[in-house]
Structure formats: structure tokens, C-alpha cells
Amino acid sequence: MKGVLLVNLGSPDSPTAKDVKPYLDEFLMDERVIDVPKWLRNILVRGIILQTRPKKSAEAYSKIWWEEGSPLIVLSERFSEKLRKHTQVPVALGMRYGSMTIKSALQELKDKGVDDVLLVPLYPHYAMSSFETVVVKTLEVKDEFFPGMKITTLPAFYKNLDYIKVLSESIKEGLKDFEYDHLLFSYHGIPERHIRKSDPTNFHCKIDSSCCSTNSVAHHTCYRHQCYKMTELVRNYMNLPEEKVSVSFQSRLPNDPWLKPYTDFEFERFPKEGKKKLAVVTPAFVSDCLETLEEIAMEGKHQFTEAGGESYKHIPCLNDNDAWVSLMAQWVDTWEKEHVLPQT
Ligand SMILES: C=CC1=C(C)c2cc3[nH]c(cc4nc(cc5[nH]c(cc1n2)c(C)c5CCC(=O)O)C(CCC(=O)O)=C4C)c(C)c3C=C
């Protein structure tokens, strides 16, 4: 029998340093997130980052935490609940890190008689630190605890035209009562090194202005290409002029070069260039989370207005948007009945 496993990133159990620390430990000790030899990762994460970050992160989480819990978890649960109403196929939700594990979600499916699973990493783009680590972890859990299960993965859907339509329509809705002179697509950043590591040709991705727009097999795993492609497709769908839209990358850790331009630098730059009414969309995330609600909606607004900006709006992620739920249900049903995955 077929079933669906949705997997998102995860959150700490509460916005306290005590709960944030083990969560960040699991997250940052992932070899696909901090991709250095284990002994060095130990020093960097446990010896340096975890000495100070949990307190700082807990303060940030406190600002966005809801009565029902972490926004990312609550919104992912709302999405799963709605999806269950739209499809006959059993749906379970797990998180890559934290206490809502992939193992318990697979167990939930197994208890319902499921042995053929569609794995849906809740990320529109491929990156080794997001999409790939979900796939690898799920296969590890399956091999160890559910060896009889079959797992099929839904590919990254960043350029699926139905998804582009749903995303664009939700952006249009978010912009309805807001006059803007620039629309910024702020994607989660990754270290530049990750792009080179994920390049199967070993030479295509130079992270210059041209590689991501020159056709290559590398694009299947090039996060940067996929972010620019998604932006272009949304811009075309919305019929916006090229100069009214741009891309940036947010949320970096110190010491490494990460994908540029950096979102916080753009917030400082835009007002000086006369872009004083800014709308920001965060399409690397399907659900609002710390990175959108605190870093963009709160901190970003502060940075932009301090730099001379006049008006600012963060457009929410798709969350449990009805059209998004229906599209996922359509993908699930097509896979269940026709064994076909969506075109990407
Ligand atoms: C090396 C560090 C990190 C990489 C690489 C990275 C990639 C990456 N992350 C997401 C999605 C999310 N990240 C979130 C929080 C978050 N991310 C990092 C570090 C890396 N992410 C940290 C340290 C944190 C924790 C918060 C903090 O201390 O600042 C979240 C939000 C989680 C929540 O509970 O709300 C999401 C979502 C993607 C998609 C990605 C690669 C493309």
C-alpha cells in the first residue's frame, strides 16, 4: 500500500537555550551541513558555535514562537492535516532534526500498512544541506528499521510550472495592498563550497555570472541555478520588468564565503539607490520559520528602515495555502494511480 512521508527541517522543542542546544548540535553536526572532517566539525560546532549560539538563537526563537509551538512545525502540521483531507493516501510528517523524527513518521505509515512511500522533502530546491540530507537520512532509517519499504523521492520542484503558478499567485496576493518599487527574492544561503561539491561535472559551477545560465547537467544539483531559475519563472509569470526584481541570499555563518549578494547588505544598499518601498519574498522555504519571521520580517524591516527605507513588507511563505495543498494532493494522487511523478 502507498503512503506519503513529508519531511521538513525541524525546530527545537522550546525557545530556550537548553532545548536549542541539542537541536543545533544534531543540525550542525550533520556532515552535509558543516561539511568538514568530523574532528574539525567537533571543534567548530561543539568547541566554538555551541558555546554562544544557543542563547542567541533561543532569544530569536522566543520572538517568533507561537502558543501552539514552533511556527515551522505548526505550519507543517496544518499543511499535512489539509493534505489528508484532499487525498486517500496516508500522510505522515517527520522532521530531519529534533524530536519529530523520520523514524516515527515511517512507523506511523507502517502501522497503517504502508510499504511503498513517496518521500517529499519540503524544499523546492536541491541542496546537500537540505534536500539531500533528508533523502540520505530517510534511506538510512529505512535500511535499519524498515528494510521491506520502498522509497521514491519527489524531485525538487523549483521549476514545476504548476508550483510557479501557485507561488506567483500567492506573491500577487501578498502585494495586493502594497505599493513597492522593488521585489527581493531572498533565498537561504549556503557556502559557495557546497555548490562546487554538488557539481557532478567538477568544472561547471564557477559561481560567476554565467555558469548558472549556461545549460548543464550540473543544474540538477546547483542550488544557485535553481534559485535564479525560479525567480525568472515567477518574474515572467507576474510579468514584472527585470529591474524591479532581484535575488539575494540570507542566513550565513561566519568564516566561509557564502552565496552572494547577502540579503542584509541589500537592505542597506537599496534605499541609497532610491529603492525605498521594498517587498521581500522567501521562496526557499515552504513554511514560515525563524529565518523568515525573525530574520526577514523583523530584523530585515529594521535594517531597511534604518538605512533610509520607507515601507517594507515580507510576503508569507505558502504555508497551508489551499492551492498549494491541492497541487501536492494532485502530485500524490498521480503518483499513486499512474506511478508518475510531476514534471520538473
Ligand atoms: C552551515 C550552516 C547552514 C546551512 C548550510 C543551512 C542550509 C539551509 N537551511 C535551510 C532551512 C532552514 N534553516 C533554518 C535555521 C538554521 N539554519 C542554520 C544553518 C545552516 N543552514 C542554523 C544555524 C539555523 C538555526 C537558527 C539559528 O541559530 O540561526 C531554518 C529555520 C528552522 C526553524 O526552526 O524555524 C530553516 C527552515 C535550507 C533550505 C538550507 C539550504 C538551502
Ligand SMILES: [Fe+2]
Ligand atoms: Fe538553515
Ligand SMILES: [Fe+2]
Ligand atoms: Fe550553477
